Amino acid sequence: MQQRNRLEPFFENLSFDREDNRMVINFGPQHPSAHGQLRLILELDGEKIVKAVPDIGYLHRGMEKMAENMIYNEFLPTTDRMDYIAATSNNYAFAFAVEKLLGIENEVPRRAKVIRTILLELNRIISHLFWLATHALDVGAMSVFLYCFREREYALDLIEDYCGARLTHSSVRIGGVPLDLPEGWLEKLSVYLNNLPRQIELYEGLLDENRIWRMRLENVGVIPPEMAKSWGCSGIMLRGSGIEWDIRKEEPYELYDELDFDIPVSTTCDSYGRYKLYMEEMRQSIRIIRQLIPMYKDTKPQLMARVPQYISAPKEDIMTQNYSLMQHFVLVTQGMRPPVGEVYVPTESPKGELGFFIRSEGEPYPYRLKVRAPSFWHTSILQDLLPGHYLADVVTIIGSTNIVFGEIDR
Amino acid sequence: MMRPYRPKDNVQKKSYYTDRFWVAPKIPKIDVKEDEVFASDTKKIKEKFDIKDAYIQRGQLVVEIDPKINKDLLFFLRDELEYDMLMELSAIDYLAQSGEFEIFYQLLSMSKRKRVRVKCRIKENEAIESVNSVFRSADWSEREMYDMFGIVVNNHPYLKRLLMPDDWVGYPLRKTYPLQGDEAAQWYEIDKIFGKEYREVVGPEMRDPAYINENDTNNFARYKHEVPKGAPADSEPIEIDSFNEDAPLVETFDLKKSKFVNRDR
Numbered sequence: 001m002q003q004r005n006r007l008e009p010f011f012e013n014l015s016f017d018r019e020d021n022r023m024v025i026n027f028g029p030q031h032p033s034a035h036g037q038l039r040l041i042l043e044l045d046g047e048k049i050v051k052a053v054p055d056i057g058y059l060h061r062g063m064e065k066m067a068e069n070m071i072y073n074e075f076l077p078t079t080d081r082m083d084y085i086a087a088t089s090n091n092y093a094f095a096f097a098v099e100k101l102l103g104i105e106n107e108v109p110r111r112a113k114v115i116r117t118i119l120l121e122l123n124r125i126i127s128h129l130f131w132l133a134t135h136a137l138d139v140g141a142m143s144v145f146l147y148c149f150r151e152r153e154y155a156l157d158l159i160e161d162y163c164g165a166r167l168t169h170s171s172v173r174i175g176g177v178p179l180d181l182p183e184g185w186l187e188k189l190s191v192y193l194n195n196l197p198r199q200i201e202l203y204e205g206l207l208d209e210n211r212i213w214r215m216r217l218e219n220v221g222v223i224p225p226e227m228a229k230s231w232g233c234s235g236i237m238l239r240g241s242g243i244e245w246d247i248r249k250e251e252p253y254e255l256y257d258e259l260d261f262d263i264p265v266s267t268t269c270d271s272y273g274r275y276k277l278y279m280e281e282m283r284q285s286i287r288i289i290r291q292l293i294p295m296y297k298d299t300k301p302q303l304m305a306r307v308p309q310y311i312s313a314p315k316e317d318i319m320t321q322n323y324s325l326m327q328h329f330v331l332v333t334q335g336m337r338p339p340v341g342e343v344y345v346p347t348e349s350p351k352g353e354l355g356f357f358i359r360s361e362g363e364p365y366p367y368r369l370k371v372r373a374p375s376f377w378h379t380s381i382l383q384d385l386l387p388g389h390y391l392a393d394v395v396t397i398i399g400s401t402n403i404v405f406g407e408i409d410r
Numbered sequence: 411m412m413r414p415y416r417p418k419d420n421v422q423k424k425s426y427y428t429d430r431f432w433v434a435p436k437i438p439k440i441d442v443k444e445d446e447v448f449a450s451d452t453k454k455i456k457e458k459f460d461i462k463d464a465y466i467q468r469g470q471l472v473v474e475i476d477p478k479i480n481k482d483l484l485f486f487l488r489d490e491l492e493y494d495m496l497m498e499l500s501a502i503d504y505l506a507q508s509g510e511f512e513i514f515y516q517l518l519s520m521s522k523r524k525r526v527r528v529k530c531r532i533k534e535n536e537a538i539e540s541v542n543s544v545f546r547s548a549d550w551s552e553r554e555m556y557d558m559f560g561i562v563v564n565n566h567p568y569l570k571r572l573l574m575p576d577d578w579v580g581y582p583l584r585k586t587y588p589l590q591g592d593e594a595a596q597w598y599e600i601d602k603i604f605g606k607e608y609r610e611v612v613g614p615e616m617r618d619p620a621y622i623n624e625n626d627t628n629n630f631a632r633y634k635h636e637v638p639k640g641a642p643a644d645s646e647p648i649e650i651d652s653f654n655e656d657a658p659l660v661e662t663f664d665l666k667k668s669k670f671v672n673r674d675r
Contacts, residue, residue: 056572056573057571057572057573057574057575060573060574062582064558064583065582065583065587068422068423069422069423069589070423100468101437101468103437103468227546229494229495230545230546230547231546231547232495232496232497232545232547234497243520245520250520250523251523334425334426334427335425337432337434339434339435339436339437340434340435340436340437341436341437341467341468342437342467343437343467343468343470344470344497344498344516344525344527346497346525353497355497355498355516357498357500357514357516359502361434362434362435363424363425363434364425365422365423365424365425367502368500368502368503370498370500372497372498372516376550377547377550379550380547380549380550383549384546409573
């Protein structure tokens with residue numbers, strides 16, 4: 001005999017037996033277009049939403065707690081599991097925050113910077129392709145999903161050739177990158193970049209003038225600029241509301257101040273405008289990587305910063321010099337001890353502003369590490385954004401916020 | 411022999427060795443006068459509010475205030491000084507050191523391209539005023555802060571746990587929170603869903619993802635009992651040399667052909 005389920009249902013102060021014509025439905029957490037584990041409790045009047053309560057926490061792994069009990073280098077692979085669509089951007093955001101905490105951000109060698117920036121932009125392309133694929137699938141365009149995933153696979157092949165992993169890259173280290181680019185990698189990358197614009201044209205050809213696509217995206221999920229500011233939106237959610245703000249341009253890090261690229265902005269504030277921005281950002285990423293490829297050849301082969309207090313010496317030194325070996329031993333067994341103080345370091349991840357707040361007490365373990373994940377803030381806006389829309393638009397709006405649950409629940 | 415007493419106010423992992431003579435360096439606190447924008451902003455704040463300290467650390471202005479004026483100051487920063495976005499809000503646990511929480515608000519001004527961090531300290535049993543009416547984005551952050559630290563936020567529209575289950579006991583990000591679960595936590599789901607008597611049926615949780623029970627041929631692949639392809643299940647098992655890395659996984663797999671097809675049309 002089957003056991004009765006003893007879980008007491010918790011219905012968020014919503015009663016199911018009501019006098020009026022309203023209906024309460026539960027969207028998720030196992031809904032295919034909930035982009036992970038999003039549970040939405042929707043109160044409907046007919047097909048119109050009158051109240052929406054997003055519920056998260058189904059993927060909570062306590063990453064901030066884990067960080068407090070790990071040395072800085074140990075935590076880096078964990079950041080892969082936040083925004084697993086673009087893992088390198090998390091690795092980078094964390095590594096960059098620790099570098100700022102240590103005050104060594106200017107010590108990072110130029111070759112490492114070139115490689116990091118290429119990887120960041122490649123990750124942006126991967127993330128945007130994934131977004132378009134899943135969003136189009138949610139809205140009902142199956143073939144776009146297949147085309148996008150095909151193109152994403154080739155980009156993942158490139159990442160795999162560089163660091164050996166396809167999803168959880170860990171391809172950035174505190175103070176540089178672990179590996180140089182393999183032989184012929186840049187050629188493969190340029191072949192990929194030459195193919196990509198035609199593919200983007202193909203997607204746009206399928207979607208731009210598509211009647212169903214436009215009907216389901218235009219004037220759906222309108223976020224006025226004031227609302228976007230008040231809810232702490234960032235990235236495309238902010239630029240889709242007509243506010244020109246990109247951290248790569250405004251507070252440049254890595255090589256972005258030397259690169260020439262545009263920040264697309266949409267003033268329509270709706271899902272369709274945001275879709276156009278994603279397309280344009282991919283083109284800008286191609287443009288950025290194309291400028292970076294010739295930069296690589298002029299750099300010296302050094303890959304990691306030379307700060308013996310915090311960063312291990314290169315392998316050759318460790319093998320030949322006694323003192324380097326001793327320092328390496330201390331850094332591996334005890335971990336680096338950053339100065340006492342705190343930093344908040346924002347970076348522009350494909351989803352928006354990804355920031356790390358680190359409080360250090362001079363110990364090898366961070367005293368407090370707070371992750372400012374863009375998706376967390378973009379999910380909370382749903383409670384204001386959804387009321388007034390129809391049930392069918394919920395899928396479009398969740399899709400266009402581009403949320404990933406790895407970084408919402410952390 | 412008596413067990414040594416260990417204080418429970420901070421049970422987090424600690425460095426196993428620290429040099430007696432080692433003094434941790436500090437990130438310098440730069441005077442606000444070094445930066446024009448921050449200097450004028452601090453001056454305007456000081457005219458209206460009584461602040462404890464203001465300095466620049468790693469390029470961002472840090473303002474330390476009394477927790478009572480948090481909402482008024484954020485209103486002022488938003489409306490008068492154009493710090494119009496709240497980017498981050500959370501707390502740090504200093505209960506072990508001084509019985510206090512430090513709460514920080516990370517603000518951004520897009521017109522000035524500047525970031526400000528407002529910090530205040532409250533005692534363990536004190537509550538903080540919600541800034542939800544200033545920035546709507548504080549809604550979930552304050553809920554998360556309540557969930558993780560147990561800091562009560564006054565006048566919050568819907569103060570409820572966000573990430574943890576509603577009936578969770580304890581606040582995970584406090585330093586007193588244990589790093590390993592006790593028995594009740596281990597059996598939490600089983601007890602809730604099936605009842606205590608089901609503990610024996612389900613058994614303890616297996617946390618090794620690579621674990622294979624060799625004798626269990628029902629639930630897992632016939633590990634170490636493999637038969638040739640197409641042969642009946644009870645025929646003679648074959649030896650598989652799983653440690654030979656050179657053996658091709660798939661006979662027809664050609665590395666060169668499978669990657670980077672030239673797709674120029």
